[in-house]
Amino acid sequence: MTLQTDETRRAAGPQPAARRRPLVLLGIGAAVGVAVILSLALGSRPVSLAEVADGLSAWLEGRTAEGIGAIAVQERIPRTVLALVAGAALGLSGALMQAVTRNPIADPGILGVNTGAALFVVCGIAFLGITSPLQYLGLALVGGTLAAAFVYVVGSLGPGGSTPIKLALAGAATTAALSSLVSAVLLPRIAAMDAFRFWQVGGVAGADWATLGVIAPLLAVAALIALFCAPALNALALGDEVAVGLGVKVGAARLIASAAGVALCAAVTAIAGPIAFVGLMVPHVARMLFGPDQRWILLVSALGGAALLAVSDTIGRLIGYPGEVEAGIITAFVGAPILVLIARRTRMKAL
Template identity: 50%
Template sequence: MVLIVALVAASFLSLAVGSADISLESVWRAIVAYDAADPEHIAIIDKRLPRTVVGIAVGAALGLAGAVAQGLTRNPIADPGLLGISPGAALAVVVGIVAFGVTNPAGYLWFAFAGACIASALVWFIASRGRDGATPVKLTLAGAAIGAATTSLVSGLLIARAEALDTMRFWQVGALAGRGFDVLGPIAPFLIVGVVAALFLGRPLNLLALGDDTAAGLGLNVGRTRLLVGAILVVLVGTATAVAGPISFLALVVPHAVRRFTGPDYRWILPYSAPAAAAILLFADVAARIVARPSELQVGIVVAVVGAPVFIALIRRGRAAGL
């Protein structure tokens, strides 16, 4: 209930705060009794509401993705970047900018999604070689190697093409500005399927956390389950990254914070992580609009600035939960 209240409060603040602040009373009237002749109502419904919905969707997807990634790899610091998914999306966006001249979020949406899928498939292919198959350690190492390689390729392409650098630098830090239903709509079915499927992964992730031998002894098909969980992770990260860019630390920090209240049971971690991450992302987006007025920061910068010290504090206090 606290998380739901926080998410509702963050949503109302997201609708009220901007280059020109609007009262919460006007926000409520715009929602329940929209007046097409009122400029404040137009700003709320046509401009800020789509951005808020995108923030909720992206935040929920990243919160779930972080919990799923850590459960899949049994690695408490696993996140989409470590597994090579976000770097793969970034490389595909750069290719779209350089080779096809794509310059807007709606245009490079599918490039980012395809890049995330291809990078994940490559990580899985490398990690699954050998007798043991795709073990957590091999997945993590393969993801780190693919991530490093794709990041180097991105840097090389951006240095060679200055116009690509100008376009890419705004996407690469993660942003909700300029993201509306035109960006979210085409990929919303994938996002909805990924979120719903992830919420049913509690029991498989709990069994994987016990180790492959124990999970297999309890009747779990480890290889098939890991492949299914990896596919859901790719959908979550691919859609979120395609819409808003690679937003760092959110998927890493939120599952750790949630474990302080839920314990290690993924049947609770997953449903708690979604609203927690969505609320944090909206609060960060509101802060990004305030600290640099009349302009605004990219929300990815605010999340990183806040998330890094929070994660360090969790580690120093010994609260970075093990798996």
């Protein structure tokens, strides 16, 4: 136990004070609450806090709200819930992939999961005429899994095995190749392009309870598996040899955590499209605030991802009025400068 503690501290640098963690976590939870209120209150028709309360009360009681403002709130609830769920899933997925690959720039987009899922959904739209969320989900899971497996195999070839740099390069090359295949499938098929072009940007505008019901069971199981993997991921951060000495089955731990990460990302991609940057940025912030302990990183990544996507969706509704800008565009626009600031202040290295 002493060996694990000492090596973890040497590898990760200074630890944040343990007594500050509950306060910071409370602040993140409050940020999620604020994001929910903003998502319900702001949009094409801003509503008051009293109307937000009326709309929520009516929804909880299972009745139709009275008043235009309260009705607007009630109609925004599925969208807000999807933004929270999708953001949490993407944050968790990014944290898992960074931990498994020990690569600080790993995320579902960079490792090809988003594009693999998108390719299979496009093929389903173009060749099979799929229209239901369940069909989208099945194809996205298959495509995301195959893309992730391909990137890992290619990144593991040659001396040194699957290094962070090799995985990133393999993921970038795979993403570029799959993106070109998506374009090749869509360009001759106008109808498929019309069905796909709004989905590919990434957003939560089409949320409804039926859609949420399709992905909720898978996301719940994958999230529980992710949290269960936290102790094994902490051991993997010390190196494979130390992890084996601590009794961790390295191959099984990587496989299970990777499967959970792919499932989280693919499920969200199937319903909301390929939303970029959440899984890349949020785990970095979690690591800066809470140190290298994956139990904290996974929890905070889920909360932070939920808040980020909900706020991004709200911003998109405001700046695009009377239309809207999709949340996937906002996350990339907001996230890029934040990641630059993190990179300037933090030495980027393998986890």
